[in-house]
Amino acid sequence: MNLRQAIKMAWKSIVGNKGRSILTMLGIIIGIASVMTIVTVINGMNKVSMQYYEAMGNNRVNVSASVWNGRDIFDELYSYCNGLGSDLVLGVTPNSQFSASVVYGSKSSTAMEKNQESFWNNYSGGDVDTSIALPPTLYLGSDQYAVCNNFQLERGRDLSYLDVKDYHQVCVLGARAAKNFFNYADPIGQEIMVNGLPFTVIGLYKEKDATSAWSMDNMIVFPYTMSRYLAPGTQITEFVVKASSSDATVEATSRLIGYLGGVIREGEGYSSVYSDNQWQQSSNEYATMMSLVLGGIAAISLLVGGIGIMNIMLVTVTERTREIGIRRAIGAPRRSIVVQFLIEAAMLCGIGGIIGILFGAGGSLVAGKLLLKMIIYPAAGITMGAFLLSVALGIIFGIYPAAKASRLQPVEALRAD
């Protein structure tokens, strides 16, 4: 008997017992669907956080450094980093935030803060409307602010070395801040008032985080040297160094640790250096662990489904003892009885697997929409894996019933009712 015959036979027997076949498959369907949904959603979550990191920029090294006597150490850091060469470090910038009132015409950050307040007072969960004008985050940066924070200039010009050195009263706007203050008017060349001081908008960064209410684009960056006017008395302690690659990140991190350890002696201040890559890595590891734990729980449901298959197959063998006897009498060797039942189990599980995959894909879509607000599909690898897993389950849990069927003595099997 060849495989095609065996498959046909199995199909006939499955279709001939529709109700029971569906009940048998149910365990596998639920198991596969839940495994697929869980793994896909976790992958989607990981993708979301990766996208976040990507928007923020890869290979960033965050440096916190503070000297108790208030000495500005950025100059030293700037020349040290730029001395390392562009194959290691692409740029360095302070990354300090400060608060100040920003006014342009009738728009003011004070009003936007009110928006935020009333928003929180009325917030009752759900999506956040991205059209609400929230107050911008104000940064102090160097001429390398953009490269360090993964901003690209859309129009105008970026902060220059001279802007920084000569205390120019200029600023560059993120896309969301530009929209909030200028709507569709051209901000370039306009003056905004920051704490009462006029600052000329010289450039505009490209939008990179359009879908979030608290967008990374809702920012304004000023030459860090203006801190003496904009945020008097605050020391700049947060810096970002942009490394050229992930290998360079590791190298730059260790060099910076060494360098800062030398510049800031014990008792004079503190410094800490860490890279976002480490965060990304641990977030990746976390996602993998989540997949394993939740996937493992779902796998238990698959196991239960598999045992269900075994159960039903055993019942099937008992019910079909006479048929087995007839087949044996007519000349079916043991092997072909084994093959027949194995194929039947594998096919049941395979069909159950396919249905489970469809449900899993649907579940992923729904869960992705509800939890992550994005459309996620199961990856081809996961789909294929789920299918193979279900067939394998069929074979594994079909072995015992099939062996039992084949061990029936023809005479005794024929005697069964």
Add this chain to the structure above:
Amino acid sequence: MLIQLHNVSKIYSEGLESEVRALDDVSLEIDNGEFVAIVGQSGSGKSTMMNVLGCLDIPTHGNYVLSGTDVAELTDRELSKIRNRDIGFIFQQYNLIQNLNVAENVELPLIYQGIGTSRRREMAIEALTRVGLGDRIKHKPTQMSGGQQQRVAIARAIAAKPPIIMADEPTGALDSHTGHEVLKFLQQLNREGSTIILITHDNSIAATARRVVRLADGKITEDHPQEVDWL
């Protein structure tokens, strides 16, 4: 010699108090082309005899030599092959597979021989035509009368053209008219050269065979040729 039983015994629970000797030291030879009726009351061991002769069961003692081969030495695969190619079974209860249609039932032994689909269907239709059911190939066994089902079973037994046909009370579930038809068909098969072994408890049915072997309590009490009622 086609079939040789040498001192064959089939003993259940041997050595225990409940020991049952279904066959007790039986020796029998059946030649090619014979039509033998094995007759006995229920419990005489005739069904055990058929199971042993049909390679469905293995004797406890003694040798069963089929076409020169001792079946005790054969593997499951080889025994299956013998059942598949050399023996056609006809059972009292027809033993058709209910969820297969008539043609598929008849094709079953051919499937296990590995014959291709179209050739198989051809052979099945040929066999069904011989039993007068060539036009019913798509019917399910449950849609047919007992006589028709038994004819399907006969078609299945002869589809692979085996040299030996074993019929275990083939008329037991049929009315006398259809039973008569079945026996007539067996006689015809015998005239065409098949070896027929007919198991029955009914002397009048045994009268259609050319040789009668009578069994009682697992032993052969009678073994002789006879004048045949040609039907």
